Amino acid sequence: MGRASLFVSLLAAANCVAAGPPAPWRGEIKKHGSVTYKCKCYSDDKCWPKGPEWASLNKTVDGVLKVAVPPGAACHKSLGQVSTYDAAKCADATAKWLDEQWLTDHPIANLWPLYTNNTCLPTTNSSEPCTQGFYGEYVIMATKKEHIKSGVDFARDHNLRLIIRNTGHDFMGRSTGYGSLIINTHSFKEATFIKKYTGPGDWTGSAATVGVGVQGRELYRQAFAQDPKVVIVGGECPTVGWAGGYIQGGGHGPLTGIYGMGADNVLSFDAITAKGEYVTANADKNPDLFWALKGGGPSTFAVLTSVTVKTFPEIPTAGTILNINSTHTNDTAVFNEAFRIFHNLSNHYTSHGMFVYFELSTGRLHIQPFVGPRMTAAQVKEVLKPLFTQLDAAKIPYDTITKEFPTFFEFYMDIFEDEQPNQNSVVGGRLFTQQDIASNGDEIAKALLFASAPTSDTMGFSVGHIVNPGHGNPVVDNAIHPTWRNASSFVITNIIMSGMESWEMKKLREDQQTNIVGKALREAGKHGATYVNEGDLNEPNWQDSYWGSNYPKLLQLRKKWDPEGVFYTQTTPGTEDWSVLDYGTKLCKKT
Numbered sequence: 200m201g202r203a204s205l206f207v208s209l210l211a212a213a214n215c216v217a218a219g220p221p222a223p224w225r226g227e228i229k230k231h232g233s234v235t236y237k238c239k240c241y242s243d244d245k246c247w248p249k250g251p252e253w254a255s256l257n258k259t260v261d262g263v264l265k266v267a268v269p270p271g272a273a274c275h276k277s278l279g280q281v282s283t284y285d286a287a288k289c290a291d292a293t294a295k296w297l298d299e300q301w302l303t304d305h306p307i308a309n310l311w312p313l314y315t316n317n318t319c320l321p322t323t324n325s326s327e328p329c330t331q332g333f334y335g336e337y338v339i340m341a342t343k344k345e346h347i348k349s350g351v352d353f354a355r356d357h358n359l360r361l362i363i364r365n366t367g368h369d370f371m372g373r374s375t376g377y378g379s380l381i382i383n384t385h386s387f388k389e390a391t392f393i394k395k396y397t398g399p400g401d402w403t404g405s406a407a408t409v410g411v412g413v414q415g416r417e418l419y420r421q422a423f424a425q426d427p428k429v430v431i432v433g434g435e436c437p438t439v440g441w442a443g444g445y446i447q448g449g450g451h452g453p454l455t456g457i458y459g460m461g462a463d464n465v466l467s468f469d470a471i472t473a474k475g476e477y478v479t480a481n482a483d484k485n486p487d488l489f490w491a492l493k494g495g496g497p498s499t500f501a502v503l504t505s506v507t508v509k510t511f512p513e514i515p516t517a518g519t520i521l522n523i524n525s526t527h528t529n530d531t532a533v534f535n536e537a538f539r540i541f542h543n544l545s546n547h548y549t550s551h552g553m554f555v556y557f558e559l560s561t562g563r564l565h566i567q568p569f570v571g572p573r574m575t576a577a578q579v580k581e582v583l584k585p586l587f588t589q590l591d592a593a594k595i596p597y598d599t600i601t602k603e604f605p606t607f608f609e610f611y612m613d614i615f616e617d618e619q620p621n622q623n624s625v626v627g628g629r630l631f632t633q634q635d636i637a638s639n640g641d642e643i644a645k646a647l648l649f650a651s652a653p654t655s656d657t658m659g660f661s662v663g664h665i666v667n668p669g670h671g672n673p674v675v676d677n678a679i680h681p682t683w684r685n686a687s688s689f690v691i692t693n694i695i696m697s698g699m700e701s702w703e704m705k706k707l708r709e710d711q712q713t714n715i716v717g718k719a720l721r722e723a724g725k726h727g728a729t730y731v732n733e734g735d736l737n738e739p740n741w742q743d744s745y746w747g748s749n750y751p752k753l754l755q756l757r758k759k760w761d762p763e764g765v766f767y768t769q770t771t772p773g774t775e776d777w778s779v780l781d782y783g784t785k786l787c788k789k790t
């Protein structure tokens with residue numbers, strides 16, 4: 200490697216005076232078997248920027264460039280040569296380790312840390328080593344658009360791996376990357392609301408322009424504070440970013456059954472391209488980019504800085520909580536029948552515009568909640584009657600409660616629960632269509648029950664979302680997989696991990712997710728699809744599975760808007776030739 204990079208830098212020097220052929224690759228050139236790869240620049244390469252270059256970047260970003268320090272570092276004596284121990288900060292990190300907001304506010308922490316490599320966790324033994332793992336090297340704590348542009352330009356010009364990190368709210372390691380320069384967009388918190396949108400496009404209702412750092416509950420709260428009160432299609436989780444990864448992946452949520460996906464409602468984007476240009480993308484300006492940013496994948500076409508979206512008048516909302524667990528039965532057959540009855544009615548719930556959030560593990564079904572937008576408690580109970588009737592007929596014990604609220608926001612605040620972060624699991628999942636639920640609902644339920652204990656030495660759990668954005672909503676032409684319009688249930692499957700497994704064990708668990716759990720899901724839901732924000736990184740035929748017939752156009756647009764591969768996150772359009780080699784470290788491109 201040393202020799203290869205020396206050779207490359209000699210070539211680079213020679214090339215300074217020679218016009219004509221493209222500049223040689225600045226980075227390591229690797230051979231893996233018969234394949235040659237060109238890699239991004241890393242700190243052990245000659246091409247890595249020197250101290251003065253980092254200092255000059257720091258100057259252009261007004262001093263907000265920081266060394267990337269893992270969130271547990273204060274509990275350890277040192278990170279490399281740098282002393283990091285700080286008793287008070289260690290106590291704080293330990294106490295807040297399961298606090299979503301603390302983690303999202305941290306410059307580089309991840310909520311689902313498996314892909315950080317867990318190399319620097321909070322500990323009471325400060326002698327334990329702390330290393331950078333798969334976190335990056337430097338982070339720009341951007342507070343202005345210009346800081347983001349400077350980071351994109353620097354990463355592109357120096358051939359560095361670039362990570363855009365908003366909240367770190369990702370199951371798939373999409374906001375972390377070994378040896379990278381990170382741009383943190385969390386402080387873009389501004390949201391402005393208008394009563395009447397005047398174009399471009401034909402929407403004339405109310406709207407909001409949302410900074411990329413604004414989080415789910417913050418946005419709902421601000422929408423509720425408007426006069427008149429409004430709602431926005433967002434996720435179920437309080438801390439998930441709204442205008443970053445969520446919207447670029449499509450975005451489902453509690454109001455999707457009546458207003459479609461988050462991205463269906465976008466009116467305009469402000470963004471910075473891979474070339475470092477400020478662009479607006481909407482019905483009039485850059486309509487191809489506008490189309491691609493609505494569901495084409497995070498960190499793929501541009502860095503978003505703000506998103507303008509439709510808002511809707513507040514609505515009364517009611518909903519139900521239902522539990523079946525060891526309090527009610529320990530009989531596996533009874534439990535499984537209960538789940539089959541519940542899940543098999545997915546088409547029924549969605550035909551009333553409902554959204555249902557459920558957790559499933561061995562012997563435990565926790566549905567919190569069934570959401571009935573624009574419904575009273577009586578109306579929700581009426582829709583759920585077939586469920587209760589069938590559970591009663593099968594003599595299945597359960598607990599349930601139904602509540603109603605004058606507004607969606609009050610409902611949301613009361614009923615939705617926070618999720619526990621800093622869990623480690625290998626994630627997969629599938630979207631089941633209306634057609635597959637109707638023709639093969641029992642087999643789908645069986646596959647989901649199987650995912651709770653797929654092998655003798657693994658445990659699983661699933662997080663389900665029964666939702667159909669196609670119900671009663673106009674079909675929006677955007678990059679979201681067309682199969683979403685026929686969705687009935689979208690379920691995330693997890694194989695539980697400690698996060699401290701060997702590389703080989705991690706690969707085995709991934710293989711089990713893809714080829715044992717994933718295979719069962721695909722066979723049960725033949726017409727289904729997968730979701731780029733909550734899916735399997737090793738999904739077979741991921742292009743078709745994540746985007747269906749939209750993929751060829753997305754590939755073409757990726758080549759147009761990011762021809763050099765400044766952005767990267769696995770299984771997104773145009774990343775076919777890129778791989779992270781050497782045990783999850785170096786990002787390299789096949790030549």
Ligand SMILES: Cc1cc2nc3c(=O)[nH]c(=O)nc-3n(C[C@H](O)[C@H](O)[C@H](O)COP(=O)(O)OP(=O)(O)OC[C@H]3O[C@@H](n4cnc5c(N)ncnc54)[C@H](O)[C@@H]3O)c2cc1C
Pocket residue numbers: 310311362363364365366367368369370373374384411433434435436438439440441442443444445446447448449450451452497498499501502503504618732733768
């Ligand atoms: C607990 C939990 C609950 C969730 N609930 C939902 C839900 O209800 N509905 C739903 O649809 N999804 C949900 N998700 C998935 C979520 O939509 C994705 O993980 C999404 O990518 C998060 O975006 P973020 O910007 O908050 O996170 P980050 O982890 O910071 O970023 C995720 C990805 O988006 C990219 N990105 C972030 N900001 C930008 C930007 N400004 N420009 C370009 N790229 C950017 C990052 O580079 C990365 O690839 C949930 C995830 C978790 C962990």
Ligand SMILES: *[C@@H]1O[C@H](CO)[C@@H](O)[C@H](O)[C@H]1NC(C)=O
Pocket residue numbers: 257261262263264265266
């Ligand atoms: C960037 O500059 C600021 C302010 O001068 C300084 O505090 C910070 O340590 C610098 N960052 C790096 C990575 O040197």
Ligand SMILES: *[C@@H]1O[C@H](CO)[C@@H](O)[C@H](O)[C@H]1NC(C)=O
Pocket residue numbers: 324325326327328
């Ligand atoms: C603390 O960690 C060090 C380094 O891993 C180890 O050698 C030592 O035994 C640990 N001490 C205790 C008390 O566990």
Ligand SMILES: *[C@@H]1O[C@H](CO)[C@@H](O)[C@H](O)[C@H]1NC(C)=O
Pocket residue numbers: 316318330331332333699700701702784
């Ligand atoms: C990642 O973790 C594995 C297993 O703990 C370890 O062997 C490997 O060295 C780590 N790699 C990095 C870059 O931290």
Ligand SMILES: *[C@@H]1O[C@H](CO)[C@@H](O)[C@H](O)[C@H]1NC(C)=O
Pocket residue numbers: 525526527528529
């Ligand atoms: C199920 O088993 C647990 C643990 O043995 C027990 O506490 C519980 O009461 C049992 N539930 C029922 C319904 O019998």
Ligand SMILES: *[C@@H]1O[C@H](CO)[C@@H](O)[C@H](O)[C@H]1NC(C)=O
Pocket residue numbers: 539540543636637638639640641
């Ligand atoms: C599920 O639905 C299918 C098709 O409507 C039906 O044949 C089957 O009996 C249902 N299963 C349960 C458990 O209700």
Ligand SMILES: *[C@@H]1O[C@H](CO)[C@@H](O)[C@H](O)[C@H]1NC(C)=O
Pocket residue numbers: 522523524525526563565597598
């Ligand atoms: C089981 O259901 C009851 C409600 O009947 C609930 O209070 C309890 O928290 C549930 N247990 C688990 C482990 O979910």
Ligand SMILES: *[C@@H]1O[C@H](CO)[C@@H](O)[C@H](O)[C@H]1NC(C)=O
Pocket residue numbers: 634681682684685
């Ligand atoms: C949706 O379902 C209908 C009928 O079941 C079918 O004709 C159509 O092709 C489906 N569309 C997609 C995108 O799957």
